[in-house]
Amino acid sequence: MTEAASTSPPQGKEQPIKASEIDPKFKYELQKMHGSEKILKCFQCGTCTSDCPVARFSDSYRPRTLIHMAQLGLKDRVLNSDTLWLCAACFTCTDRCPQDVEVASVIRVFRNLATEKGCIPQVFKDQAQSLIETGYAYKIPDLRIKKRESQGLPPLPKGNPDAVKKTLKGVAFFDRVQKPQGEQASGKQ
Ligand code: SF4
Numbered sequence: 081m082t083e084a085a086s087t088s089p090p091q092g093k094e095q096p097i098k099a100s101e102i103d104p105k106f107k108y109e110l111q112k113m114h115g116s117e118k119i120l121k122c123f124q125c126g127t128c129t130s131d132c133p134v135a136r137f138s139d140s141y142r143p144r145t146l147i148h149m150a151q152l153g154l155k156d157r158v159l160n161s162d163t164l165w166l167c168a169a170c171f172t173c174t175d176r177c178p179q180d181v182e183v184a185s186v187i188r189v190f191r192n193l194a195t196e197k198g199c200i201p202q203v204f205k206d207q208a209q210s211l212i213e214t215g216y217a218y219k220i221p222d223l224r225i226k227k228r229e230s231q232g233l234p235p236l237p238k239g240n241p242d243a244v245k246k247t248l249k250g251v252a253f254f255d256r257v258q259k260p261q262g263e264q265a266s267g268k269q
């Protein structure tokens with residue numbers, strides 16, 4: 081797939097850019113972070129987007145565009161972008177970038193920064209909360225449990241939330257998710 085096949089512009093490109101939005105230091109901050117050191121080597125060839133399996137099925141997810149936005153200093157647009165969370169971390173982009181930009185790692189850095197700002201899509205907050213509470217990424221609905229019982233199926237194995245909490249202790253994403261909603265910085269819910 082080529083980017084020309086996209087039917088709608090990637091998120092963040094729809095609105096005109098205001099000078100006040102630009103943070104000229106953002107790219108230099110990224111250069112100091114593990115995984116995004118080579119972000120300024122990107123010359124916008126589009127190989128990452130063309131070979132990305134997620135971009136193939138999404139009209140809005142474009143790793144090249146996210147990197148371009150970061151190079152331009154559009155920090156808030158990058159960190160508030162829902163599309164950031166579509167990356168499947170398959171590393172195809174990293175393997176194929178002719179400039180050795182670690183694209184998948186750059187996306188991870190963006191996600192970490194977005195997490196620090198509290199910009200986490202609600203679906204991931206819900207999954208993390210469920211994992212912490214039940215040991216499962218998805219809460220099994222009571223209706224489904226009852227249906228299993230009515231059909232004579234054995235009970236589902238119990239999750240181990242304590243082990244999950246122990247494993248995830250200190251992981252910023254989960255710490256963030258566990259904080260009360262009011263304490264989180266403004267961002268997407
Ligand atoms: S493949 Fe590399 S150089 Fe090309 S647009 Fe993507 S990050 Fe930039």
Ligand code: SF4
Nearest residue numbers: 132167168170171173
């Ligand atoms: S790591 Fe993410 S951005 Fe890179 S090709 Fe895979 S899904 Fe696309």
